[in-house]
Amino acid sequence: MFPETVKGLLNQLALLFVVAVSLGLAAAVVVLLFHLLAPVSYHFLSASQIGLVQSALLGGAAVGIAQKYLKKHT
DSSP, X not given: OXXXXXXHHHHHHHHHHXXXXXXXXXXXXXXXXXXXXXXXXXXXXXXXXXXXXXXXXXXXXXXHHHHHHHHHHO
């Protein structure tokens, strides 16, 4: 359906997206761990922000699915 160059470009863009999301999730893990392990005086996240970070980390399952897709199609 698509020429090979377009398929290759779309796969590269999808890979770039997966890498960017993975790096963002890794940064969220570092921030959350720092917040949870640091003394109370260093805490900077509210309870609602912690909930948002935790839900984003659970959304990492979507990244896993995307990676399976990319492995199958690249």
